[in-house]
Amino acid sequence: MKKYLAYTLLIAMMAPSCKKDLHSSVFDESTDQRLNAILAKYQSTLVAAPYGWVAAVAPAAGDEVYTYWFKFNDSNRVSSRWLDKPAVGSSYRLKALQQPELIFDTYTYLHLLADAEGKVPGAKTGVGLQSDFEFEILSGTADSFVLKGKYNGIDAKLLKAAAKDTTGNVVLPGYPLAGNFKYTSVRTLYTTTQAAGVVASVSRTNGVKTAPPLKYDATVSIDYSDLGASVWKYYLTLKNITDTDIAVDINPVMKSGIKQGSFKILEKSYDPVSGRIYLKTFYTNSAGAERVTEETFIRQ
The missing domain is CATH 2.40.128 (Lipocalin)
Structure with a gap:
């Protein structure tokens, strides 16, 4: 009985010390x-x-x-x-x-x-x-x-x-196509249909365009032909810089500004060595006149 009582007293004496050590190690610093x-x-x-x-x-x-x-x-x-x-x-x-x-x-x-x-x-x-x-x-x-x-x-x-x-343009990892491109664009405007063959005018432009990254994985946007001021844009997706299969779409603003479902990709290519993108596309405007656009982009 005496031995048991001695052990009990010893444990009781050690407990505050253990508590103090634990408190010191965890709470000795304030939140600030x-x-x-x-x-x-x-x-x-x-x-x-x-x-x-x-x-x-x-x-x-x-x-x-x-x-x-x-x-x-x-x-x-x-x-x-x-x-x-x-x-x-x-x-x-x-x-x-x-x-x-x-x-x-x-x-x-x-x-x-x-x-x-x-x-x-x-x-x-x-x-x-x-x-x-x-x-x-x-x-x-x-x-x-x-x-x-x-x-x-x-x-x-x-x-x-x-x-x-x-130095230079800041490029976000994971977006191989992000950056600046020299471009040439030819947009042929038909009075009615391409099959009718009557050309109302041809718009030719060139210069430099920037392709910023989007919230979608590996996707960038770039102005469509000479219609960037109208916020018409391509969406271009490339997973890896060495890939050749580039995915092409247009943004919602352009989709809402043309005849529904009329946008088509006639030709497309991407050369990972030169960084050259070629796009030939077709759409019908809201008035029913058809348009064909050819653009070449070369990474700077």
Whole structure:
């Protein structure tokens, strides 16, 4: 009995010590301290990437994914590039309330998507493209960050950049056709049908077009002939840069502007070595007149 009582007293004396050790190991830091440690780790990771980060931002409005290049420093400054525009400097900060946040707090290219004055194609006055420049950080590693827009809930991510991303057009991995193309276009406008053979006019254009990535896997858009101002676009899908079978479709705006079901692909080809795309297509306009378009795109 005495031996049993001695063991009981020994356990009772050890219990508070065990509780104290457990409490110390788990709860010795406050919530604020733990969040600050996470923020410090995230900032160190952002700054440490030698070639910066490629950002993919998908606004709530539209189907385009906008691609940027960011280079962060430890003084809360970030250099940004978009398309072929020069790099500009602005400020950023990391903060935490309930969750870590990345905030671009001075105006830069990213803010154009949310600008209420409608600074980019397709944006509406008052709301822009319903984009964000304040993000919750859902996860972060040495190679990528997953972000969620704080106000419009848009999806965004940061991918660790390579040396090639520091100059020229910023290209998002997974979209082999994204980038700039030199093009020539010939659009033949018939007074009625192609079979009748009476040509009303021929539109010939050339220059450079940009193919931005879309929210759909491996798909980009590019202006259809000389009708980009009408927001008529091809949707082009290519899974791998070495593939030759390119999938071709048109966007909903163009589909709604022509006779239903009239769009046809007469010929198509893609050469992965030269980056040359050839498309010959047909459609009937809303007035019943037929059109044939031939376009060649060569990657720059």
